[in-house]
Amino acid sequence: MKNKMTLRKKRENIAGFFFSLPCIIGFIMFAAIPMMVSLGLSFTDYNVINHSTFVGLDNYSKLFNGDDPYFYKSLKVTIYYVALSVPTSIIFSFSIAMLLNRDIKGKGIFRTLFYLPSIVPTVAISAIWLWVLNPDFGLANSILKSIGLSPSRWLTSEATVIPTLVFINLWTTGSTMVIFLAGMQDVPRQLIEAVEIDGGGFRTKLFHVIVPMMTPTIFYNVVMGFISGFQVFAQSYIMTSGGPNNSSLFYVFYLYREAFQFMRMGSACSIAWVLFIIIMIFTAILFKLQNKWVYYGGE
Numbered sequence: 001m002k003n004k005m006t007l008r009k010k011r012e013n014i015a016g017f018f019f020s021l022p023c024i025i026g027f028i029m030f031a032a033i034p035m036m037v038s039l040g041l042s043f044t045d046y047n048v049i050n051h052s053t054f055v056g057l058d059n060y061s062k063l064f065n066g067d068d069p070y071f072y073k074s075l076k077v078t079i080y081y082v083a084l085s086v087p088t089s090i091i092f093s094f095s096i097a098m099l100l101n102r103d104i105k106g107k108g109i110f111r112t113l114f115y116l117p118s119i120v121p122t123v124a125i126s127a128i129w130l131w132v133l134n135p136d137f138g139l140a141n142s143i144l145k146s147i148g149l150s151p152s153r154w155l156t157s158e159a160t161v162i163p164t165l166v167f168i169n170l171w172t173t174g175s176t177m178v179i180f181l182a183g184m185q186d187v188p189r190q191l192i193e194a195v196e197i198d199g200g201g202f203r204t205k206l207f208h209v210i211v212p213m214m215t216p217t218i219f220y221n222v223v224m225g226f227i228s229g230f231q232v233f234a235q236s237y238i239m240t241s242g243g244p245n246n247s248s249l250f251y252v253f254y255l256y257r258e259a260f261q262f263m264r265m266g267s268a269c270s271i272a273w274v275l276f277i278i279i280m281i282f283t284a285i286l287f288k289l290q291n292k293w294v295y296y297g298g299e
Helices: 002-041 058-064 069-100 107-119 122-132 139-146 161-170 174-184 189-197 202-230 234-240 251-261 265-292
Strands: none
Touching: 002 265, 058 265, 069 107, 069 161, 069 174, 069 202, 069 251, 107 174, 122 139, 122 234, 161 234, 174 202, 189 202, 202 265, 234 251, 251 265
């Protein structure tokens, strides 16, 4: 009997391996091998046209020694964007999810309307906001003038370009909102009813029941927000071209320029690997800190 169980388990393992084999092959061919190739190229001066030569750590030393002034500039801009966009998007999407979790008429329509912008292509969203935020004839400045406020330069000012891009990012937080909404529907109703019986109000229910029970979902969205924030590219490429005065030169846009405008592929690979290490460090820190504030139901 034991031998039959062992044989059956081996067959199940083999079947599972063959079912997962397409994914394994795809990961090796389209992720693992390209990553290893890019790691090797990061130690060369490869530029597509000429033959590459091994330069050791020169590409990395040029970055950290300040020989390339755009490295620290792009890193600073990206960290500034992440520091603003992650908290605001989390708070905004959580608040919208709280509103849409209420038993109101037509809530399905409202949920759809709030989610739709997140599936609109980034190019289309950027084109719309370029028109809305045009400093000369845009809708946003027209509204400001109509209520007696001075117009803003929005995307054409060094002081306002990053906050403006953070505001535009809020328009695409529908997927984050849906995740929060799903998490809120898993909060035990009996806990909320117990607070209501004890005379607790909205703030008590929010900070003593809903938020603690939602911490795994909040943690997931924070991690994903950090990762996507460090990889932001399209908004800068389409709406600002890194300007004005490189004040919206995000790290991935800087990588793109190095690779596809200046054709310095070896340097671009080293920039990409620095980004990989930065994201890995930030993610590791977040996972380390989760023990202090994330509550899992099984604990």
